[in-house]
Amino acid sequence: MNRILTHIPAWVKNKYLISFAVFCVIILFLDKNDLLTQLDRKKELQGLNHSKAYYTREINKLEKVYQDLISDPRAIEKFARENYFMKRENEDLFIISEKPDQAKN
Secondary structure, rough: HHHHHHHHOHHHOHHHHHHHHHHHHHHHHHOOOOOOHHHHHHHHHHHHHHHHHHHHHHHHHHHHHHHHHOOOHHHHHHHHHHHHHHOOOOOOOOOOOOOOOOOOO
């Protein structure tokens, strides 16, 4: 047994180094908040921040449209014609689809 321990370098037998190595392994790989989990969470947070910025821009656009609809009667007519295909009396409406029908194939 003594022969085996004499061939091991002193820095490997150091109890502080062994404790530090075990601590690092536990923290980096075995803990609930390990390194890989933290990286995944950071990536998810970036995606959520991009989504937040997108929805903030969309809300601002919709608020502008809402303010236009409240203040301008011509905007109400334009909105109704474009989104709900409404028409005036004695007026014909032709709707041209941009996408070809898949059922005809």
